[in-house]
Amino acid sequence: MSLLFLVLLSPLPCVLGLPFYNGFYYSNGLHGRTLGNGYGEGLFNGVKLVVETTEESLFSHQGASVTLPCHYHYEPALASPRHVRVKWWKLSENGAPEQDVLVVIGQRHRSFGDYQGRVQLRQDKQQEVSLELRDLRLEDSGRYRCEVIDGLEDESGLVELELRGVVFPYQSREGRYQLNFHEAQQACKEQGAMVATFEQLFRAWEEGLDWCNAGWLQDASVQYPIALPRQPCGGLGLAPGVRSYGQRHHRLHHYDVFCFAAALKGRVYYLENPEKLTLLEAREACQEDGAQISTVGQLFAAWKFRGLDRCDAGWLADGSARYPIVHPRLNCGPPEPGVRTFGFPDPHTRYGVYCYVQH
Numbered sequence: 001m002s003l004l005f006l007v008l009l010s011p012l013p014c015v016l017g018l019p020f021y022n023g024f025y026y027s028n029g030l031h032g033r034t035l036g037n038g039y040g041e042g043l044f045n046g047v048k049l050v051v052e053t054t055e056e057s058l059f060s061h062q063g064a065s066v067t068l069p070c071h072y073h074y075e076p077a078l079a080s081p082r083h084v085r086v087k088w089w090k091l092s093e094n095g096a097p098e099q100d101v102l103v104v105i106g107q108r109h110r111s112f113g114d115y116q117g118r119v120q121l122r123q124d125k126q127q128e129v130s131l132e133l134r135d136l137r138l139e140d141s142g143r144y145r146c147e148v149i150d151g152l153e154d155e156s157g158l159v160e161l162e163l164r165g166v167v168f169p170y171q172s173r174e175g176r177y178q179l180n181f182h183e184a185q186q187a188c189k190e191q192g193a194m195v196a197t198f199e200q201l202f203r204a205w206e207e208g209l210d211w212c213n214a215g216w217l218q219d220a221s222v223q224y225p226i227a228l229p230r231q232p233c234g235g236l237g238l239a240p241g242v243r244s245y246g247q248r249h250h251r252l253h254h255y256d257v258f259c260f261a262a263a264l265k266g267r268v269y270y271l272e273n274p275e276k277l278t279l280l281e282a283r284e285a286c287q288e289d290g291a292q293i294s295t296v297g298q299l300f301a302a303w304k305f306r307g308l309d310r311c312d313a314g315w316l317a318d319g320s321a322r323y324p325i326v327h328p329r330l331n332c333g334p335p336e337p338g339v340r341t342f343g344f345p346d347p348h349t350r351y352g353v354y355c356y357v358q359h
Contacts (some may be wrong), residue, residue, distance in 0.1 A: 048075040051148050053157035060136055061164045062262035067122055068131040068159040070146035085149040086121060086129045090142050091158075093197075096218075101144065102131060114139070136163060138194045138262055165262040166304040167196045167204035169211045170296065172256075173319060173344040176213060181250040184216040184257035191318065193259035193297035194218070198242070200260050201225060205242050214245055215256040222248045222255050261297030266358040268294050268302035270310045276350030282315035286355035293317045294354040299324060303339050313342055314352040320344050321351045 051072045060066040072084070085105045092098040100112040102119045111119045114137070122130040129148060133140065141163045147156040170187055172178035179187060188195050195218045201209075205225035212233040214224045222245040226233050234243050248255070271285055286293045294302075295317045302308040303324035311332040313321045321342040325332050333340040345351070 047078065049148065049150055049153050049155045050075055051146060051155040051157045053146055053159045057160040057162050059162050059164055061265070062136055062138060063265040064136050065132065065134040066136060066161065068133065068144055068146070068161065070129050070131065070148075070157060070159065071125070072127050072129065072148045072155070081126075082150055084129075087147045087149070088119070088131045088144060089147075090144050093142055096142075104129075131159075133161075136262075138163060138165075138260070163262045164305065165200070165260050166300045167200050167209060167258055167260050168193075168296070168300045168339070169213060169215055170257050170259050171213070177254050177256060179216065179257055180252070180254050181216055181220050181248070184255070187257055188259035188297075190295070191259055191261070191297040192295040193261040196258040196260040198223065201258050202242055213256045214243075215258040216248075217258060220247055220250060222246070222253070223258075259297060261301045263305045264298060264301045264356075266298075266356055268298050268306070268308055268354055268356050270312055270314055271353050271355050273352065277315065277353055278350060279315050279319055279347040282351070282353035283317075285353055289355060289357075291355035291357040294356040296320065296322070298356045299354055300339055312352045313340075314354040316354060318344075319347060321349075322354075 049072065051070065053068075053070050058066060058068065068088075070088075083106070085103075087103050088101040090099040090101055099115075101115045102109060102111050102121065104121050109121065111117070115133075118134045120132050122128060122132045129146060131144065131146065141161055144159045144161060145156050146159065147154055170191065172183075172187065185195055195216060196204075197218045198221065201217060201223060202225075205227065208227055209225045210227035211224055212226070212230075214222045217223055223242050224233075225242050226238075227240050229236050229238055229240055269291075271289060271291075273285060277285055283293050293315065299308070299316060299322060303326065307326050308324045309326035310323055311325065311329070313323045315321055321344075322339050323332075324339045326337050328335050328337060342351075
């Protein structure tokens with residue numbers, strides 16, 4: 001019996017020392033400050049733990065800071081506060097795995113992965129356990145769960161975070177339908193963007209995006225948005241909508257891609273220069289101006305959110321030449337607003353250049 005007692009006790013120092021892992025220890029820790037001053041009530045006898053979050057999606061932009069609200073209380077209210085543990089994590093979606101974000105037990109806390117150094121618990125009010133997230137990145141968009149644990153009781157709530165951004169179709173310099181899924185991911189990344197989700201593409205379609213070339217989405221499905229049905233794009237008999245080819249093989253199938261670029265912290269501008277430039281000269285000109293040549297994603301974001309309107313074709317970082325039009329006019333392309341493209345000209349062809357400077 002004494003040997004069995006020793007075996008049962010042996011793990012306890014590790015539990016009380018709280019070496020963090022991806023879950024929770026359910027024993028009562030003896031170290032550190034807790035969210036309350038002690039246990040004023042007994043075990044839950046008819047007492048309900050309630051966690052409250054916002055029902056509306058939160059919108060922010062890349063590089064910003066945001067607070068995901070989360071509060072808890074008891075019904076009926078308790079006379080004295082209690083120890084709780086708090087865990088935030090990002091839910092799995094579009095094929096991406098679930099991600100732990102932050103675990104807090106008293107004064108001890110641990111952040112995980114890419115969230116390290118960017119998150120902390122906000123406790124301005126009693127029973128507040130909101131998540132502060134700084135330096136927002138494209139991949140931070142998604143649904144987060146706030147879980148509060150009191151002993152063996154736990155409740156949670158969801159918060160949805162969306163980054164303001166723009167969806168744009170992207171094609172390889174080799175031409176139409178040249179990208180497998182992995183190449184599509186890399187292509188968007190190189191343009192300061194990420195592969196769009198279906199929800200982002202659907203919202204773009206609601207705002208008028210009409211594109212007849214099918215492209216990869218984040219869940220490895222292939223779809224395309226049609227606002228004006230026509231014969232080469234699924235036929236006249238189908239209603240407007242987002243057409244789908246379903247899931248496709250990551251390596252064997254090749255399409256274009258729909259990328260998502262977040263709103264900018266910096267500024268995109270057309271560099272005024274007395275002479276047109278080759279691609280190499282364009283890169284050097286932006287550097288000499290204290291900037292860098294703009295990516296396609298940055299140009300689309302500047303057009304969408306900053307109203308960049310310029311009827312001059314300019315080089316971009318991927319070797320394409322494009323120009324943004326907010327107010328369509330004569331000799332500036334089609335009658336709809338958009339970012340016009342000249343494709344991928346010979347690098348020695350002379351154009352202007354769009355530069356990007358970080359604020």
